[in-house]
Amino acid sequence: MMKNLLRTAFEKRASLFEVTDAYRIVNGAADGFPGLTLDRFGDRLQVQFFGPEMLPRRREFVDAVAAMFNPACIIVKERLSRSGKSLENAPMEVAFGTRDAAVGTVREGNARFHVDLLDTVNPGLFLDMRHVRLEVEDRFRAMTGEGSKKIPTLVAMRTKQQVVKCCPPACAGMTSGGPRFLNLFSYTCSFSVHARLGGAAVATNADISGKILDKGRENYALNGLDLRPGEFFRGNALEYVRWAAKKGLKFDGIVLDPPSFARFKGFNFNVREHLMPLVSECAALLNAGAFIMVSSNYSEFALDTFARDVLAAVRSVHEKARTAWKRGQDIDFAGSGATKDSCLVATLVEL
Incomplete structure (x- = not known):
């Protein structure tokens, strides 16, 4: 079920594939994953939890993402505290791959941009x-x-x-x-x-x-x-x-x-x-x-x-x-x- 939802969400973004390799694959409940986003930045992926709904299935989701996309790394950020308060300094974890792989470049039309998924909450783009x-x-x-x-x-x-x-x-x-x-x-x-x-x-x-x-x-x-x-x-x-x-x-x-x-x-x-x-x-x-x-x-x-x-x-x-x-x-x-x-x-x- 989770892999099917991921595949459907990914295919929705097909029109962007020729334009860029930096885009959102999952945007919360609209893609079947409430309180969670999944972003692609070239060969690296970023998972963010904005709500508690998917936290109990965190490992399952990361494993499904790794199996489907085989990225260089997956960085997980929890954007809220356990009490539900929004966090500016989100805890970050390398859930798949290595820390070094969190740094790289992405393409966007004619442009290229540096990104670092572990620098701050925002990778640079x-x-x-x-x-x-x-x-x-x-x-x-x-x-x-x-x-x-x-x-x-x-x-x-x-x-x-x-x-x-x-x-x-x-x-x-x-x-x-x-x-x-x-x-x-x-x-x-x-x-x-x-x-x-x-x-x-x-x-x-x-x-x-x-x-x-x-x-x-x-x-x-x-x-x-x-x-x-x-x-x-x-x-x-x-x-x-x-x-x-x-x-x-x-x-x-x-x-x-x-x-x-x-x-x-x-x-x-x-x-x-x-x-x-x-x-x-x-x-x-x-x-x-x-x-x-x-x-x-x-x-x-x-x-x-x-x-x-x-x-x-x-x-x-x-x-x-x-x-x-x-x-x-x-x-x-x-x-x-x-x-x-x-x-x-x-x-x-x-x-």
């Missing part, structure tokens, strides 16, 4: 934003008509370029022509990799973590992308947006994908309170014909209301802005929105 990353690349390719459909062969520069702190240099985000991209709360810079592969001249990444930005540099190098002045800013996204506004910088695409809550230098970012004002500030940085994509995993947001509020925030600056689309997670997240651990609201607005 959020699977539910794949469809948006691929669209960002396509949009920049359409802007330039020059973005290669193959991975470029540029020799990557050193990845340990100094992190910009507190205040970007005067050259940050500037280039001698070509479309520009801004990636706020950039994490490991996967959106920017796709933008650069699509032909963006500069893809600026803003994140409060220097360690995370170093991982972004590694992803640039993995894809043969040179590091350009002003592409990595360590600091608060609001700080960068306001600095860019003072400098008169403009962008042809912006992605705003914040965590629900964040703290930086005494400032507490709350997505309910601060997101829409930040969208308005970002809108002022957009060139004519540009786009902005805004998303959130905050489970209390409803898609229609979220898309309406984002459009209103952009229209406070550009009155003719229009919604291109509003959507949730991609097809591998069956039953998206049914549980707090599988929810996404995303919308893209064009000028």
Whole structure:
């Protein structure tokens, strides 16, 4: 029975197999496994327990997964305590294979990304934003008509370029022509990799973590992308947006994908309170014909209301802005929105 459910779930994702080797195989109750997810990252698999339902059958599930997929390793993470409380620092176990096998690379369209299933709860790539990353690349390719459909062969520069702190240099985000991209709360810079592969001249990444930005540099190098002045800013996204506004910088695409809550230098970012004002500030940085994509995993947001509020925030600056689309997670997240651990609201607005 368990193997049949696994096989059915796997076959549901068949349309992704040519696109990527990183996708969700099981998304909880919608695939017959309540409180459990199974993700593929290349040759390694990740099992997460978000509820108690499948915990008594943990070993049985791992054995079934190992037999069906023969992975290099299976990492198991318990995302809740025995009392049912959500855990940010989830216990992790190598249930199959070796610890070394937890580190590797995955492919996503033209891009490659580093992953480490034992680094933190998040391996380095959020699977539910794949469809948006691929669209960002396509949009920049359409802007330039020059973005290669193959991975470029540029020799990557050193990845340990100094992190910009507190205040970007005067050259940050500037280039001698070509479309520009801004990636706020950039994490490991996967959106920017796709933008650069699509032909963006500069893809600026803003994140409060220097360690995370170093991982972004590694992803640039993995894809043969040179590091350009002003592409990595360590600091608060609001700080960068306001600095860019003072400098008169403009962008042809912006992605705003914040965590629900964040703290930086005494400032507490709350997505309910601060997101829409930040969208308005970002809108002022957009060139004519540009786009902005805004998303959130905050489970209390409803898609229609979220898309309406984002459009209103952009229209406070550009009155003719229009919604291109509003959507949730991609097809591998069956039953998206049914549980707090599988929810996404995303919308893209064009000028």
